[in-house]
Amino acid sequence: MISKEFAKSQMERLSALKRFPFNAEAKRDLVKALMGAISEAHLALYIDNLVNYETECPPLSTIRTGLAEQGRQTQEALKACEVCGGSGFVVVRGRSTHDGLEVTAAKLCACRSFGQPIKREHDCPRCQGFGFYGGEIAGQYAGPWKWCDCVYGREKREREPELVAEANTAREKLIRRAISKPQDFKFKSLPQEESYYGEY
Ligand SMILES: [Zn+2]
Numbered sequence: 001m002i003s004k005e006f007a008k009s010q011m012e013r014l015s016a017l018k019r020f021p022f023n024a025e026a027k028r029d030l031v032k033a034l035m036g037a038i039s040e041a042h043l044a045l046y047i048d049n050l051v052n053y054e055t056e057c058p059p060l061s062t063i064r065t066g067l068a069e070q071g072r073q074t075q076e077a078l079k080a081c082e083v084c085g086g087s088g089f090v091v092v093r094g095r096s097t098h099d100g101l102e103v104t105a106a107k108l109c110a111c112r113s114f115g116q117p118i119k120r121e122h123d124c125p126r127c128q129g130f131g132f133y134g135g136e137i138a139g140q141y142a143g144p145w146k147w148c149d150c151v152y153g154r155e156k157r158e159r160e161p162e163l164v165a166e167a168n169t170a171r172e173k174l175i176r177r178a179i180s181k182p183q184d185f186k187f188k189s190l191p192q193e194e195s196y197y198g199e200y
């Protein structure tokens with residue numbers, strides 16, 4: 001889904017080309033045509049190609065068919081997505097922050113935002129699609145929260161760049177509250193099962 005603001009910003013990028021419309025109504029039509037792209041990433045890519053390789057702003061009909069063709073090719077490629085099977089949606093389960101009850105919801109598959117099919121191996125066992133992992137005191141993923149390097153991690157990081165740093169600040173506060181001497185926490189001061197094996 002493309003916001004009007006984003007389509008406008010991309011429309012402005014075309015203003016260096018010849019035949020760019022300066023009439024307000026024609027600009028509105030241009031924005032409307034640009035909103036026909038299947039995602040903001042796809043629109044940005046389409047505009048990249050125009051500003052890099054064209055000298056004239058193409059007519060609306062060319063833009064509409066160009067974006068439709070780009071969309072068709074992408075949908076075709078995404079049929080190979082092993083996460084959503086080409087449907088574009090995955091079912092996610094979580095807890096409502098409102099009443100704590102379990103909820104299920106349909107979520108747009110990450111393949112739609114990236115325009116690339118996702119392989120099952122990237123349907124991430126490490127972060128379960130949350131995009132970050134860790135935060136545990138002991139065990140396989142002991143240590144501070146980290147961004148996962150899977151497709152979900154990249155997506156989440158783009159949307160909420162401060163998330164992991166904030167989670168770690170909160171985590172460190174909890175650890176400090178739990179122990180009086182953080183510098184001793186790592187090795188000696190606690191019984192074995194509560195020892196902290198991760199890195200700071
Ligand atoms: Zn998918």
Ligand SMILES: [Zn+2]
Nearest residue numbers: 124127148150
């Ligand atoms: Zn992951």
